[in-house]
Amino acid sequence: MAGLLNGKITLVTGAASGIGRAAAIAFAREGAKVLVADMTEDAGRETVKLVKDAGGEATFVKCDVARAADAEALVAAAVKTYGRLDGAFNNAGVAGKIARTADDTEENFDRIMAVNLRGVWLCMKYEIQQMVKQGQGGAIVNTASAAGLVGSHGMPAYAASKHGVIGLTKTAALEYARAAIRINAVCPGVIDTAMVAGMVSAHPRLKDKLVGVEPIARMGRPSEIAEAVTWLLSDAASFVTGAAMPVDGGMIAQ
Ligand SMILES: NC(=O)c1ccc[n+]([C@@H]2O[C@H](COP(=O)([O-])OP(=O)(O)OC[C@H]3O[C@@H](n4cnc5c(N)ncnc54)[C@H](O)[C@@H]3O)[C@@H](O)[C@H]2O)c1
Secondary structure, X not given: OXXXXXXXXXXXXXXXXXXXXXXXXXXXXXXXXXXXXXXXXXXXXXXXXXXXXXXXXXXXXXXXXXXXHHHHHHHHHHHHHHOOOOEEEEOOOOOOOOOOHHHOOHHHHHHHHHHHHHHHHHHHHHHHHHHHHHOXXXXXXXXXXXXXXXXXXXXXXXXXXXXXXXXXXXXXXXXXXXXXXXXXXXXXXXXXXXXXXXXXXXXOOHHHHHHHOOOOOOOEOHHHHHHHHHHHHOHHHOOOOOOEEEEOOOHHHO
């Protein structure tokens, strides 16, 4: 059966866990070959194993997206391993510490920006260079957040970084539309991953609050984001570019 991403060469950052891992598995199920990129090596290799156990093809690349040399090497690894790059999911991100605007630290602010915003830009820079060079277009999806569309109490830098991801996405989408490179963002609501578990363990009362903001009355599953991203990267979404698509259980509709 033809998959949505049949024959495509893709990469996923932050693929050792949560949404990125679910995306790597979904892309491979739909016929893509996947570069699994993350800072965390053991869990990244575990994602590769999960893909291979399900009959797919994947390779691990160790990568800190906040470092330009790593982002460049990641794209080079896609070309070296599989010959080209057709689709990229720039998903690596950190929540940082929870602190209101007046209490946040420069260290927390700078790290969140370096990974969530600068990292997405750096990855796009080298991905787009490669796609332009190939001359056959491509597709990129960046992970923003519902916090990229509305404010988020106690997460000033995170919300700013995710609003920034949407700005980067729209700008690059306009710049490369004529080159047939489609660039979109996905805006997850509250998703049941290690990131949210970490926030809840630091602030136990947060759990009810997080579920409470979801009209659907539960957290989302990583696979529910992965399905949307698979579609955005596929040719089925051929007229979609510059979009910031909420996949959020209705969170920002209220
Ligand atoms: N979970 C949610 O509720 C939620 C909601 C909206 C947006 N998001 C976003 O989704 C993305 C994935 O988050 P998740 O919930 O799956 O979290 P997660 O913590 O389960 O996974 C994040 C992964 O990113 C990796 N990573 C972190 N910094 C990195 C770096 N500098 N370079 C490479 N890899 C790095 C981590 O090692 C980890 O494997 C993030 O961008 C996050 O901001 C999550």
